[in-house]
Amino acid sequence: MPQGDKSSYTDKQKRKAAHIEESYEARGVPEEEAEARAWATVNKQSGGGEKSGSGRRKSETAKRADRKDSARRAAASRRGQSPNRGSASARKQSGSTSLSAMTRADLLERAAEQGIRGRSRMRKDELIAALS
Template sequence: MPRGDKSKYTAKQQRKAEHIEESYEERGVSEKEAEARAWATVNKQSGGGERSGGSGKKKSATAKRADRKDSAHRAAQSRKGDSPNKGSASSSASKSGSTSLADMTRDELMQKARERDIRGRSKMRKDELLRALS
């Protein structure tokens, strides 16, 4: 069993861990490894046990949501074969300024929008930034 006392987890978190564990076992992962992965997933998604008591270093709901979104984004990138740390031709070209707006990343578009002081840029998606900048 993974380290730590599981008494601080809610019933919902425990059910979620059991479900994830069963899923891993169906895919051929050993029972011990499946349980460890399941609890790691629950911790990643919810920030750990949610019942009162414990370490006292709780994440806000907003921070938890941001972590889940970031985790999902990185997982989607890895499924596509992209690595967030890999340098691509488009990112190196955009630094030299010889690329179109459509080839830029959202972060690069956000920087251009910041330079042009475009209102509402922080809530814009990439396609909205493209329209606002062009």
């Protein structure tokens, strides 16, 4: 596909570019510049032409998971916590925390307190078994 070919764009993307181009021209931007800006805007918003796979790096499922993770991290940030764990004082106080809910780093810390040998080479599930 030669550079500048718009055949891989969807009809919706083409309509959006035309609308943006008209808006720029109404503001006095020269026609060529308006067209270039319009397509740059469409490319930035949608990742380029979506037919034949160009500009698609993530599946919808991956995008959904990323959005969910981002929302979870934002909520934790609003509460003043690290997104991956609760506050350190809350973790220390709650002795009944499930081992499987703890991070590997927390498990390593607990294993060090109990003097478990070989803990640094253990995977999370091995640390849980050793601490149980």
